[in-house]
Amino acid sequence: MTSLSQLDTPAAIVDVARMHANIQRMRTRMNELGVRFRPHVKTSKCLPVVRAQWTAGAQGVTVSTLKEAEQFFAAGISDILYAVGMTPAKLPKVLALRRQGCQLKIIVDDPAVADAIATFGKTHGEVFEVWIEVDCDGHRSGIHPDDKDRLVDVARRLTGGGMLLGGVMTHAGSSYDLDTPEALEALAGQERAGCVQAAEHIRATGIACPGVSVGSTPTALRARNLVGVTEVRAGVYVFFDLVMHNIGVCRMDEIALSVLTTVIGHQVDKGWAIVDAGWMAMSRDRGTAKQRKDFGYGQVCAVDGTVLPGYLVSGANQEHGIISCENGPGGPDTQIGTRFPVGTQLRIIPNHACATGAQFPEYHALNGDGSTEIWPRFYGW
Amino acid sequence: MTSLSQLDTPAAIVDVARMHANIQRMRTRMNELGVRFRPHVKTSKCLPVVRAQWTAGAQGVTVSTLKEAEQFFAAGISDILYAVGMTPAKLPKVLALRRQGCQLKIIVDDPAVADAIATFGKTHGEVFEVWIEVDCDGHRSGIHPDDKDRLVDVARRLTGGGMLLGGVMTHAGSSYDLDTPEALEALAGQERAGCVQAAEHIRATGIACPGVSVGSTPTALRARNLVGVTEVRAGVYVFFDLVMHNIGVCRMDEIALSVLTTVIGHQVDKGWAIVDAGWMAMSRDRGTAKQRKDFGYGQVCAVDGTVLPGYLVSGANQEHGIISCENGPGGPDTQIGTRFPVGTQLRIIPNHACATGAQFPEYHALNGDGSTEIWPRFYGW
Numbered sequence: 001m002t003s004l005s006q007l008d009t010p011a012a013i014v015d016v017a018r019m020h021a022n023i024q025r026m027r028t029r030m031n032e033l034g035v036r037f038r039p040h041v042k043t044s045k046c047l048p049v050v051r052a053q054w055t056a057g058a059q060g061v062t063v064s065t066l067k068e069a070e071q072f073f074a075a076g077i078s079d080i081l082y083a084v085g086m087t088p089a090k091l092p093k094v095l096a097l098r099r100q101g102c103q104l105k106i107i108v109d110d111p112a113v114a115d116a117i118a119t120f121g122k123t124h125g126e127v128f129e130v131w132i133e134v135d136c137d138g139h140r141s142g143i144h145p146d147d148k149d150r151l152v153d154v155a156r157r158l159t160g161g162g163m164l165l166g167g168v169m170t171h172a173g174s175s176y177d178l179d180t181p182e183a184l185e186a187l188a189g190q191e192r193a194g195c196v197q198a199a200e201h202i203r204a205t206g207i208a209c210p211g212v213s214v215g216s217t218p219t220a221l222r223a224r225n226l227v228g229v230t231e232v233r234a235g236v237y238v239f240f241d242l243v244m245h246n247i248g249v250c251r252m253d254e255i256a257l258s259v260l261t262t263v264i265g266h267q268v269d270k271g272w273a274i275v276d277a278g279w280m281a282m283s284r285d286r287g288t289a290k291q292r293k294d295f296g297y298g299q300v301c302a303v304d305g306t307v308l309p310g311y312l313v314s315g316a317n318q319e320h321g322i323i324s325c326e327n328g329p330g331g332p333d334t335q336i337g338t339r340f341p342v343g344t345q346l347r348i349i350p351n352h353a354c355a356t357g358a359q360f361p362e363y364h365a366l367n368g369d370g371s372t373e374i375w376p377r378f379y380g381w
Numbered sequence: 382m383t384s385l386s387q388l389d390t391p392a393a394i395v396d397v398a399r400m401h402a403n404i405q406r407m408r409t410r411m412n413e414l415g416v417r418f419r420p421h422v423k424t425s426k427c428l429p430v431v432r433a434q435w436t437a438g439a440q441g442v443t444v445s446t447l448k449e450a451e452q453f454f455a456a457g458i459s460d461i462l463y464a465v466g467m468t469p470a471k472l473p474k475v476l477a478l479r480r481q482g483c484q485l486k487i488i489v490d491d492p493a494v495a496d497a498i499a500t501f502g503k504t505h506g507e508v509f510e511v512w513i514e515v516d517c518d519g520h521r522s523g524i525h526p527d528d529k530d531r532l533v534d535v536a537r538r539l540t541g542g543g544m545l546l547g548g549v550m551t552h553a554g555s556s557y558d559l560d561t562p563e564a565l566e567a568l569a570g571q572e573r574a575g576c577v578q579a580a581e582h583i584r585a586t587g588i589a590c591p592g593v594s595v596g597s598t599p600t601a602l603r604a605r606n607l608v609g610v611t612e613v614r615a616g617v618y619v620f621f622d623l624v625m626h627n628i629g630v631c632r633m634d635e636i637a638l639s640v641l642t643t644v645i646g647h648q649v650d651k652g653w654a655i656v657d658a659g660w661m662a663m664s665r666d667r668g669t670a671k672q673r674k675d676f677g678y679g680q681v682c683a684v685d686g687t688v689l690p691g692y693l694v695s696g697a698n699q700e701h702g703i704i705s706c707e708n709g710p711g712g713p714d715t716q717i718g719t720r721f722p723v724g725t726q727l728r729i730i731p732n733h734a735c736a737t738g739a740q741f742p743e744y745h746a747l748n749g750d751g752s753t754e755i756w757p758r759f760y761g762w
Contacts, residue, residue, distance in 0.1 A: 009470075010762060042699055064661075064700040084657065084700045085645040088724050089390075109646055113723050140701055141646045141655050173698060264466040265490055265522045274522050276465065280445075281762075284665035284736055317554060318423055318735060319445040319465045320521055342494050343469050354699060355665055359739070361761040379760075380742040381391060381662075 001371040004303055004364075005345065009262040010281035012360040013347060014375065015305065016367050018256035019049065019238060023056045026220065026237050030057075033226045038062050038081060038213070040235030043354045046363060046377040047075050049238060062233045065381050066093050073102040081105045081213070083169065083233070085133060085141055088116040095126055105166050109133040109143050114154045118161020128163050131211065132202070134170040136194035137187065142170060145194035148201040155202045155209065167211020167230065168202070170195045175218035179247050179292055188223035191216075196228035221249045239353035242299060246291035252299070252307055257357060258347040259298070260364070261321065263340045271332025273323040273340045277348055279316040283355035297321060298348035305347060313348055321348070382752040385684055385745075386726065390643040391662035393741040394728060395756065396686065397748050399637035400430065400619060404437045407601065407618050411438075414607045419443050419462060419594070421616030424735045427744060427758040428456050430619060443614045446762050447474050454483040462486045462594070464550065464614070466514060466522055469497040476507055486547050490514040490524050495535045499542020509544050512592065513583070515551040517575035518568065523551060526575035529582040536583045536590065548592020548611065549583070551576045556599035560628050560673055565603035572600050577609035602630045620734035623680060627672035633680070633688055638738060639728040640679070641745070642702065644721045652713025654704040654721045658729055660697040664736035678702060679729035686728060694729055702729070 004013070030037040039053045042064035050061065050072060060079030063069045069080050070093075078101060082094070086106040097104045108114050108130055121128045132154055135142030143150045151168075158165050172191035178184050191214050202209040214226070215233035217240075226232065239257040240250040261277035279297065288295045300311035300323055315322035323340070325333040333339065340346065350356035357363070358379055364372040385394070411418040420434045423445035431442060431453060441460030444450045450461050451474075459482060467475070467487040478485045489495050489511055502509045513535055516523030524531045532549075539546050553572035559565050572595050583590040595607070596614035598621075607613065620638040621631040642658035660678065669676045681692035681704055696703035704721070706714040714720065721727065731737035738744070739760055745753040 008474075008762060085655065087643050087645045087657065089643060093389075110723055113646075135648070140698060140703070141648070262468050262470060264468045265494075267516070267522070274466065276468065279666075279736070280739060284667070284733075285660075286665070286667070317521060322521070342491055352665075355660070358661060359760075379740075381389060 003370050004260055004366065004372065007260060007364055007372065009260050009345065010277040011260040012357060012363045013258050013260050014239070014363045014365045015256045016365050018254055020052060022238055022240060022254060022256060023053055026234065027056045029221060030232060033223060035226050035229055036231040038231050038233045039238065040064070040083070040233050041068060041072060043235040043238055044357060044377065045379065046375050048365065048375045050077070053238065059231070062235070066090060067378070067381050069097055069102065069104055071378055073097060073100070079103050081131070083107060083171070085109060086113055086117060088113065088120065091117065091120045094128070095124055098126060098128070103129070105129045105131055107131045107133045107169060108154060109141055111150070111153050111157055114157035115161065118158060118163050121163055122161065129166045130158050130163050131166045131169045131213065132198070134168050134195050134198040136170040136191045137172050137174040139173040143198070145197045151198055151201050152205050155205070155207050159207055165207060165209055167209055167213060168195055168198045169211070169213035171233070172214070172216045172219045175216045176243065176247065178218065181222060181248065184218050184222035184247070185224055188219035191219050192223065192226055192229055199228070217244060218247050218249050236353050241353040242295045242349055242351045243287040243291065246288055246293055252349070255349050257353045258301065258305070258349050259356065260303070261346050261348055263342050263344040263346065265342060266337045268334055268337045271324050271334055271336050273336050275321045275323055275346060276319060277313070277321045278319045280318050281359055282313065282316060282321065282348065282350055283352065283359050285350070285352040285355035287351045295351060298350050301347040301349060303345040303347055384751050385641055385747065385753065388641055388745055388753065390641050390726065391658040392641040393738060393744045394639050394641050395620070395744045395746045396637045397746050399635055401433060403619055403621060403635060403637060404434055407615065408437045410602060411613060414604060416607050416610055417612040419612050419614045420619065421445070421464070421614050422449060422453060424616040424619055425738060425758065426760065427756050429746065429756045431458070434619065440612070443616070447471060448759070448762050450478055450483065450485055452759055454478060454481070460484050462512070462550070464488060464552070466490060467494055467498060469494065469501065472498065472501045475509070476505055479507060479509070484510070486510045486512055488512045488514045488550060489535060490522055492531070492534050492538055495538035496542065499539060499544050502544055503542065510547045511539050511544050512547045512550045512594065513579070515549050515576050515579040517551040517572045518553050518555040520554040524579070526578045532579055532582050533586050536586070536588050540588055546588060546590055548590055548594060549576055549579045550592070550594035552614070553595070553597045553600045556597045557624065557628065559599065562603060562629065565599050565628070566605055569600035569604035573604065573607055573610055580609070598625060599628050599630050617734050622734040623676045623730055623732045624668040624672065627669055627674055633730070636730050638734045639682065639686070639730050640737065641684070642727050642729055644723050644725040644727065646723060647718045649715055649718045652705050652715055652717050654717050656702045656704055656727060657700060658694070658702045659700045661699050662740055663694065663697060663702065663729065663731055664733065664740050666731070666733040666736035668732045676732060679731050682728040682730060684726040684728055
């Protein structure tokens, strides 16, 4: 039995009980809303995590890279949505996966790419299942729900070219900029309405458009209703993080990912403890910098997970983190050397679980009895 | 022969000719200054890159993790400085490497850790070679050069405890905040003077302190003289990046690392092209944000490496980058859809080569004839 004190640091720790509770919370919510759930596995890229999501009733997965599709298909998951716009050069890999039996779905928002998919599919005798990407909030890709001409044009090029239109999908990524229940509910409503409207535009021409897929962790957790939606996608909910805490969709004690680190030195007169979790471990993600509370590179906790209020990773170099207490009336914590002597283990809650996890070849899953086990994860493309 | 057009994107590309020129430039400079050079291999974590540095006369390497030490020792490099403060829990790994013949040097700035090293060394019959870390510019760890008592205290605990004092070392990390030759020259002078002074304080007590090791890429390239210094360390010079360009120590056409990406869509009325290099490929490093020119998540180039002035990666999600033209009198580039159609390959120069490289399992080394080869790199701890 390996406990935290025996691990080399820095190490990425997953609190297994919190992870299961997060999965269960989303499951309950999706059941209440009456929709299927397709978790986005880009957050963990880790089979034991995805297995836990499947055990809790997930139907299919969402991926952000074809490598994720390959890895999870090899592990036995067949129903996969690749939720990044298709480009012709990637079609041979998609074809190879489909020929092995993977029900890989691809997305498109561009008429020329729709044509390229249809041409490639016909050439190779493959009926690709394609979803049309809808832009519900102006944050990134997709066709605007009001742009009926373009929606129908792309749908016709796909179906006229012999491909299967699976449905329409959108992602309300701008939910990351909000932090009140009211604003999130409103955006969830906009996300739902825009995607349903896009489907209706297509259906009005007589083309079947069965699927309506929406999602982001904040909107999934704040949607009042999902009438007309067939499935929801979300990723970071499985771990949560400080950005989600600031948005207001999780408590601090629901965050399942942390980085175990060791104190390696001090600058006592500045109130600094230096730890071996720098930005290589935490990632360079400073997602809380523009939110209601800036947590620097992370919130410091004791090794047992107890939050140490005011102690943040205030600076980071590649393999050095600087821990200090936020400026209070007392100024720098000049007792930090005795508070956290060299060798002290601490845990840091990250800004962004997707970015921090990606820095590590594996998670150490922390069980309720204090034992840990290695959960490998992958990276790259 | 694999050319860029055949690579899956995103991919990390190393321009081999530029890399060799950068290595040669540093070699010439170190020869002029009359010092040994110990490259910091945390930038590449890649054996072919480090071999090129060795072929050009490097003497030893600097590492930021014990994994780097293990990997490069396994590849035949024995003279290794681990330039992150030692903590007692890491001593067994250090011992194991030294017992295999690795001349691994460790650093310390804390009396209690010096004692712990000496005790562990005596217990295991090992004479560790230890260097004392000096804080020349207040940016991170180390003992202040004026703090003679602490310098001598740590030195006595090491040598009195039977360990070998290899020397003193410092890193002028605050050079990243500067951008004029005069300021960099001044900091290089301060780095040199502080480290030499620290050595003199120790030597004045009769303790041998042979080594004086300094370095950062900007100060190494701007130092006027290095009298009293025995070796220089620097890492990012091997590739350079936009941060170094803003600091003023490299031209844009000397930057050897770029990310090959493919256009996957547009939002034409906003003047956006969407590419498949998001922050997972570029890293979340926004090091140019506080410099004289903010390059967003990177400078866009044509696939042949030609810089496309004004075109930046202005936004990034995990697997999506948004390319736009900086606001000029003409507003958004509404011709971007025809300028960069879907499928167009582009290359993005990153803010920070150490952070961007770390996102990839391998580099694709681009030779002068347009062929590429895979150079694996490692990550983790």
